[in-house]
Amino acid sequence: MIDLEPSYNHQEYESKWYQNSLKHNYFKAVVDPQKKPFTILMPPPNVTSQLHMGHGLGYSIQDLLTRWKRMKGLNACWLPGTDHAGIATQMMVEKELEKEGLTRKGLGREKFFQRLSDWKDKYGGMILDQFKTMGFSCDWDRLAYTMDPKLSEAVRYVFVELFREGLIYRGERLVNWDTVLQTAISDDEVETIEVSGSLYFYRYPIEGTDEFIPIATTRPETMLGDTAVAVNAADERFQHLIGKQVRLPFVDRLIPVIADDYVKSEFGTGAVKITPAHDPNDFDIGKRHQLPFINVMTDSGTMADNTPTPFRGMDRFQARKEVIKQLKALSLFDEEKPYKTTIPHSERSKTVIEPRLSHQWFVSMKELAEPAAAAARDGKLQFHPETWKKTYLYWLDNIQDWCISRQLWWGHRIPIWYCSDCQGITTGLTDPSVCEHCQSNKIVQDEDVLDTWFSSWLWPLSPFGWPAQKNEVQDLTYFNPTDVLVTAPEIIFLWVARMVMANLKFKGDLPFKHVYFNATVCDKQGRKFSKTLGNGIDPLEVVNKYGADAVRFTAISLAPLGGRVRMDVGDFENGARFVNKIWNAARFMFQHLQPDQKLPELNKLSLTLAEKWLIHRLRESAERVNQHLENFRVNDAVEELHHFIWGAFCDWGLECAKTDLVSDVAADKIRALSVLVYVLEGALRLAHPVMPFVSEELWSKLPAHPDWGPRAASLCIARFPEAFEIPSFAEEAIQWKSVQEIISGIRSVRAQMGLPPKQELPAHIRVDPFLTEVVKSAEDWIKRLGRADSVKSGVDIKRPGQSLTAIGRGFEVFLPVHGLIDIAKERARLQSEVQRIQKIVGGLKSKLDNENFVARAPEDVLEQTRSQKQNLEEQLLALSQNIKALED
RNA sequence: GGGGAUUUAGCUCAGCUGGUUAGAGCAUCUGCCUUACAAGCAGAGGGUCGGGGGUUCGAAUCCCUCAAUCCCCACCA
Numbered sequence: 024m025i026d027l028e029p030s031y032n033h034q035e036y037e038s039k040w041y042q043n044s045l046k047h048n049y050f051k052a053v054v055d056p057q058k059k060p061f062t063i064l065m066p067p068p069n070v071t072s073q074l075h076m077g078h079g080l081g082y083s084i085q086d087l088l089t090r091w092k093r094m095k096g097l098n099a100c101w102l103p104g105t106d107h108a109g110i111a112t113q114m115m116v117e118k119e120l121e122k123e124g125l126t127r128k129g130l131g132r133e134k135f136f137q138r139l140s141d142w143k144d145k146y147g148g149m150i151l152d153q154f155k156t157m158g159f160s161c162d163w164d165r166l167a168y169t170m171d172p173k174l175s176e177a178v179r180y181v182f183v184e185l186f187r188e189g190l191i192y193r194g195e196r197l198v199n200w201d202t203v204l205q206t207a208i209s210d211d212e213v214e215t216i217e218v219s220g221s222l223y224f225y226r227y228p229i230e231g232t233d234e235f236i237p238i239a240t241t242r243p244e245t246m247l248g249d250t251a252v253a254v255n256a257a258d259e260r261f262q263h264l265i266g267k268q269v270r271l272p273f274v275d276r277l278i279p280v281i282a283d284d285y286v287k288s289e290f291g292t293g294a295v296k297i298t299p300a301h302d303p304n305d306f307d308i309g310k311r312h313q314l315p316f317i318n319v320m321t322d323s324g325t326m327a328d329n330t331p332t333p334f335r336g337m338d339r340f341q342a343r344k345e346v347i348k349q350l351k352a353l354s355l356f357d358e359e360k361p362y363k364t365t366i367p368h369s370e371r372s373k374t375v376i377e378p379r380l381s382h383q384w385f386v387s388m389k390e391l392a393e394p395a396a397a398a399a400r401d402g403k404l405q406f407h408p409e410t411w412k413k414t415y416l417y418w419l420d421n422i423q424d425w426c427i428s429r430q431l432w433w434g435h436r437i438p439i440w441y442c443s444d445c446q447g448i449t450t451g452l453t454d455p456s457v458c459e460h461c462q463s464n465k466i467v468q469d470e471d472v473l474d475t476w477f478s479s480w481l482w483p484l485s486p487f488g489w490p491a492q493k494n495e496v497q498d499l500t501y502f503n504p505t506d507v508l509v510t511a512p513e514i515i516f517l518w519v520a521r522m523v524m525a526n527l528k529f530k531g532d533l534p535f536k537h538v539y540f541n542a543t544v545c546d547k548q549g550r551k552f553s554k555t556l557g558n559g560i561d562p563l564e565v566v567n568k569y570g571a572d573a574v575r576f577t578a579i580s581l582a583p584l585g586g587r588v589r590m591d592v593g594d595f596e597n598g599a600r601f602v603n604k605i606w607n608a609a610r611f612m613f614q615h616l617q618p619d620q621k622l623p624e625l626n627k628l629s630l631t632l633a634e635k636w637l638i639h640r641l642r643e644s645a646e647r648v649n650q651h652l653e654n655f656r657v658n659d660a661v662e663e664l665h666h667f668i669w670g671a672f673c674d675w676g677l678e679c680a681k682t683d684l685v686s687d688v689a690a691d692k693i694r695a696l697s698v699l700v701y702v703l704e705g706a707l708r709l710a711h712p713v714m715p716f717v718s719e720e721l722w723s724k725l726p727a728h729p730d731w732g733p734r735a736a737s738l739c740i741a742r743f744p745e746a747f748e749i750p751s752f753a754e755e756a757i758q759w760k761s762v763q764e765i766i767s768g769i770r771s772v773r774a775q776m777g778l779p780p781k782q783e784l785p786a787h788i789r790v791d792p793f794l795t796e797v798v799k800s801a802e803d804w805i806k807r808l809g810r811a812d813s814v815k816s817g818v819d820i821k822r823p824g825q826s827l828t829a830i831g832r833g834f835e836v837f838l839p840v841h842g843l844i845d846i847a848k849e850r851a852r853l854q855s856e857v858q859r860i861q862k863i864v865g866g867l868k869s870k871l872d873n874e875n876f877v878a879r880a881p882e883d884v885l886e887q888t889r890s891q892k893q894n895l896e897e898q899l900l901a902l903s904q905n906i907k908a909l910e911d
Numbered sequence: 912g913g914g915g916a917u918u919u920a921g922c923u924c925a926g927c928u929g930g931u932u933a934g935a936g937c938a939u940c941u942g943c944c945u946u947a948c949a950a951g952c953a954g955a956g957g958g959u960c961g962g963g964g965g966u967u968c969g970a971a972u973c974c975c976u977c978a979a980u981c982c983c984c985a986c987c988a
Contacts, residue, residue, distance in 0.1 A: 222988085586917080770954065771955085774941080859932085875967095880969075
């Protein structure tokens with residue numbers, strides 16, 4: 024016998040097996056032209072982040088797919104890495120500095136950068152150790168980091184290349200300015216939030232008349248930067264004012280009244296103040312009409328020096344109040360109306376975005392976007408679920424240029440040098456010492472760094488050695504295009520689409536064939552997990568409590584493709600119970616096994632009906648699991664596994680085998696063991712990609728079965744079961760289902776009639792001819808599982824007086840009770856059964872009476888309906904006879 | 912304002928291109944310590960498939976419409 028503790032203790036095995044896999048390099052993938060690669064790029068978590076359930080789910084799915092393909096003999100490469108996450112990381116360190124009373128600017132660029140590097144070395148990568156406790160089978164030798172020298176080189180290369188092609192340009196634009204972080208952020212890092220604000224109404228005096236032009240605005244403070252008032256040319260109220268001048272209060276500037284179609288006469292007053300330097304629409308109008316652009320705010324969102332007192336130096340929101348107050352003092356203010364509007368906020372600092380005119384670097388996107396869109400349209404790039412394709416295409420078809428400069432210090436510094444002599448711009452793969460235009464050495468590097476996504480969009484390329492030329496390039500051509508990208512839908516634009524563009528641009532093909540969007544993890548109320556709500560589940564906590572296998576299994580089984588998954592800590596108990604169930608199933612078998620047990624091949628045995636069914640059932644499961652995984656239906660795959668192991672293997676397979684396992688007949692025992700070991704091994708192989716630890720531990724103890732061929736050194740690299748290699752017993756599987764129906768029927772009747780479990784009854788089973796052999800051979804099982812002290816079966820079995828009855832297709836079971844039960848109760852039970860079936864038969868009958876149905880329904884449907892009706896009518900007849908017989 | 916998604920048992924969800932009596936897990940109820948697992952076993956109850964209309968012999972499934980919830984995109988001052 025092989026000894027196992029009564030319950031599975033994950034702490035004892037997880038680390039052991041993980042270390043074992045590392046030691047033997049099972050997760051390592053090296054280029055091998057003989058083997059087909061299977062590659063997954065890990066979406067690099069922020070280097071300073073902690074594992075959360077979103078990772079837990081997404082990466083468990085990636086590991087499931089990776090391990091599955093690895094077992095299928097592919098050269099599986101799951102590439103891990105981290106992202107330097109410019110803004111997020113810099114914010115963390117700045118907060119630290121704040122506690123020490125320091126500031127970034129006080130520290131200076133170099134020292135600050137050093138601080139960040141130290142921080143990264145100290146806290147960065149903790150998440151990677153957390154991945155290891157989850158059992159993720161990444162190729163750790165390939166660990167990449169977006170600021171690695173190799174990867175930074177790729178960033179530099181791409182910048183220079185795109186610059187030389189004219190796809191990177193410097194422009195003065197309105198950018199989303201974060202006044203707290205004092206940097207421009209991309210549109211994709213802005214979230215618009217609906218707020219209840221006000222719409223303010225006031226007037227500007229028309230110069231040279233005593234007329235006024237009424238204005239409505241949500242942002243009065245920007246009036247200090249107004250350079251025009253716009254009306255619609257068709258608006259009769261204001262036509263006579265077009266071309267006139269307005270005297271702007273406080274600043275005393277004369278600005279024109281202009282006509283522009285943008286203005287909608289019905290909104291507000293029909294006249295709009297134009298502040299080209301502080302509003303995107305006004306910016307466009309300003310360009311159209313060659314208006315001046317006056318920036319009236321500082322980097323931190325206070326009113327700039329070019330504004331008059333008392334506004335100068337005021338915070339923008341305070342200035343708003345002050346402007347109103349002053350307008351009132353001039354009797355120019357009319358009213359304030361409550362107004363709901365959407366205001367852009369910074370995702371990072373949560374502050375209100377200030378549109379701000381500034382010099383930034385941009386990537387011209389149209390040319391890059393077109394092939395990326397085409398790839399999805401052609402179906403070469405596939406999304407799962409497919410509905411995201413539309414979103415992806417919509418974005419690409421309406422693409423805006425990408426602002427890639429960030430006023431941060433943490434990141435890749437923009438490789439641009441400005442010459443103060445000739446104003447020329449110099450770039451290059453190495454840092455220049457002189458201006459390439461005038462050879463002056465008075466050049467200074469741009470202060471800004473690149474957007475983090477400007478390095479992560481190269482993730483399919485740079486970790487494989489691109490653009491270097493040597494042997495690493497083999498990695499690139501071997502592993503890229505990768506197979507599937509598993510990520511969150513939130514970053515479809517920020518990351519997914521851009522990787523597609525970069526790979527197409529620089530390598531000429533797609534970075535991946537499939538994009539799988541995993542579910543968003545929410546709490547039971549359907550709210551997203553978030554730090555501020557504190558409603559998240561810490562994966563490490565649950566791993567500690569339930570084990571990595573349980574967490575992985577639970578997370579995956581709960582998560583449908585896309586959509587959202589509602590999760591609760593208690594859910595993980597299900598996973599733990601399942602893991603324990605497997606453990607105990609094995610434990611039970613191990614009691615009857617020797618460590619070096621020799622087991623006969625299946626085809627040398629004369630298998631029982633139940634055994635054939637069980638093997639066939641394994642075959643079905645192998646087929647389904649593979650199929651589900653092919654289709655990225657990971658939760659279905661895992662569900663199937665659960666069904667098979669619990670519902671089929673344990674509840675029926677092991678139960679039926681029990682008598683054989685303790686049998687004195689050696690042949691019966693060894694036969695039963697051979698089947699069970701064979702099937703358990705198959706189950707463990709199927710389970711391994713989801714539950715690597717418990718499966719490996721049990722597998723290592725399980726004696727080898729000849730039908731699975733030579734043993735691999737580890738379950739990690741054992742063959743994943745394919746349906747075709749498992750014997751097929753389709754006919755027996757169907758026959759066994761009748762036996763199951765008989766047993767379930769008996770159990771159900773007994774339970775409903777409240778018979779004490781210890782009370783055994785003889786079972787008399789009348790069977791239709793097609794089932795006689797089957798039922799005959801199953802008498803022992805029926806006896807044991809149906810709690811019968813004896814079983815008689817045959818075509819001509821008669822009802823033995825007062826009996827309970829269980830009826831099904833092709834059989835009628837009688838359990839003589841002789842006054843043990845309440846006859847009235849049994850009659851009622853049978854009558855309700857009669858009613859239930861009558862209702863169904865009634866439905867079938869009316870269908871068949873419908874001429875149209877008979878005329879138009881396909882033959883097989885018709886046939887099915889007829890045979891079903893006949894079958895149920897037979898049951899009805901039997902039932903009514905039984906009710907009558909109860910009176911005897 | 913545009914686009915997308917969801918709505919099936921008390922809860923979380925399956926039900927693919929329309930065709931057996933709409934399923935599973937959890938929860939509930941009943942009975943069981945039956946020689947692995949009480950983290951277990953056996954059994955049971957529970958749904959007019961969001962409302963309304965339509966197409967069809969036949970609709971949870973296809974079409975229209977309404978409602979609710981959610982997400983994404985968008986410059987209406």
